[in-house]
Amino acid sequence: MTNPTMSGSDRPELQKAIEAFVDAGFAGIQMRVHDERGEWVGSAGVRKLGETAEPPTDGRFWAGSVAKTFTATAVLQLVHEGRIGLDGPVADHLPELGLDPRITVRMLLQHTSGLFNYTGEYGEDGTFAPGIPATGKEWVDNRLRAYRPQELVRLALSRPARFEPGTGFSYSNTNYTLAALLIEQLTGSTYGEEMQRRILQPLGLRDTVLAGDTTELPEPHAHGYYRYQDGDDWKVVDVSRQNLSMLLAAGGMISTTRDLHTFFSALNGGKLLPAPLLAEMCTPHGPLGYGLGLFVQDLGPDCGGTVHHHNGGAPGGYGALMYSTPDGRRTLTAGLTTGDAAVNPAEVFPAALDRLVREVFRGGQAGS
Numbered sequence: 001m002t003n004p005t006m007s008g009s010d011r012p013e014l015q016k017a018i019e020a021f022v023d024a025g026f027a028g029i030q031m032r033v034h035d036e037r038g039e040w041v042g043s044a045g046v047r048k049l050g051e052t053a054e055p056p057t058d059g060r061f062w063a064g065s066v067a068k069t070f071t072a073t074a075v076l077q078l079v080h081e082g083r084i085g086l087d088g089p090v091a092d093h094l095p096e097l098g099l100d101p102r103i104t105v106r107m108l109l110q111h112t113s114g115l116f117n118y119t120g121e122y123g124e125d126g127t128f129a130p131g132i133p134a135t136g137k138e139w140v141d142n143r144l145r146a147y148r149p150q151e152l153v154r155l156a157l158s159r160p161a162r163f164e165p166g167t168g169f170s171y172s173n174t175n176y177t178l179a180a181l182l183i184e185q186l187t188g189s190t191y192g193e194e195m196q197r198r199i200l201q202p203l204g205l206r207d208t209v210l211a212g213d214t215t216e217l218p219e220p221h222a223h224g225y226y227r228y229q230d231g232d233d234w235k236v237v238d239v240s241r242q243n244l245s246m247l248l249a250a251g252g253m254i255s256t257t258r259d260l261h262t263f264f265s266a267l268n269g270g271k272l273l274p275a276p277l278l279a280e281m282c283t284p285h286g287p288l289g290y291g292l293g294l295f296v297q298d299l300g301p302d303c304g305g306t307v308h309h310h311n312g313g314a315p316g317g318y319g320a321l322m323y324s325t326p327d328g329r330r331t332l333t334a335g336l337t338t339g340d341a342a343v344n345p346a347e348v349f350p351a352a353l354d355r356l357v358r359e360v361f362r363g364g365q366a367g368s
Contacts, residue, residue: 024348027339028055032257055222061335063320064312067253072293102165108175109292116159117172146213169286173250180249209254213245224317224337236340239317260333269328304361
């Protein structure tokens with residue numbers, strides 16, 4: 001029999017771990033944990049600045065790069081169907097783009113293509129090469145703009161590659177926007193239609209949006225804020241409305257903790273891919289342990305062993321967490337919002353995240 005849903009008072013250690021995010025400067029967090037004790041849901045912080053209500057535990061949020069795992073799953077299904085080879089050249093299917101013929105499907109999903117990241121990227125010397133407006137006041141002013149994937153890819157291809165295909169690792173949204181174009185070319189359907197048919201509808205993910213240029217976050221939702229510099233002044237703006245067509249297949253996604261749990265549990269449990277391709281997906285590569293659309297991390301034997309994960313962040317205001325044991329039986333999914341605290345979320349986030357993940361997966365099933 002399934003255990004009933006538990007809340008903060010039932011698992012005080014989990015409630016304390018999410019409150020650490022608020023203590024670090026985040027506006028709010030909602031989290032869902034599934035493990036051998038059942039389902040736990042909780043939240044901390046505020047739904048909206050100036051109010052006292054906590055974030056809704058069934059709230060929608062901009063989930064960002066969590067979308068990459070969904071996209072990689074659909075591409076690997078096409079590999080399973082024999083429509084394309086994992087190590088086949090992408091250029092054969094998208095000849096109009098002028099891609100380097102050495103770039104393979106695997107390289108897109110693994111971030112080893114070397115392609116410039118069209119949202120901008122940092123060089124090894126610390127210099128920043130900008131792409132489309134993705135940070136600061138420029139993003140705030142342009143955050144409702146709709147983009148077409150072809151224009152994003154062409155921008156990336158107009159810039160020098162970071163390295164020869166297959167010779168390095170560089171996380172690039174360009175890879176996954178190309179994957180969306182590949183899905184469309186192979187199927188004759190839009191990316192959104194294929195994701196509905198292959199993943200969202202079969203799993204009943206009614207609260208997840210994976211394509212389009214919607215700017216409205218459906219209710220219920222917590223408000224996310226972006227702190228940026230405008231001349232000599234620091235400003236904070238509510239960015240609950242934003243257009244993530246700039247990240248089609250790479251991060252343009254709305255979801256809930258429940259839908260992310262359902263998806264990631266099904267994926268790791270072998271319900272979406274045959275075992276050989278799931279094993280390929282979960283084989284870590286490079287300095288960050290990236291597989292094909294997800295990270296593989298070893299927490300150590302005392303903290304649960306291996307976990308699979310992919311987190312996400314919208315350009316401003318929102319973040320998402322998606323973690324699972326390799327068998328899909330224990331999951332952690334969460335949505336976060338930033339507020340008006342004068343902190344850099346990227347600097348305070350790692351410590352709070354590490355504590356949370358180890359708390360949830362300590363004693364979990366190790367393995368790979």
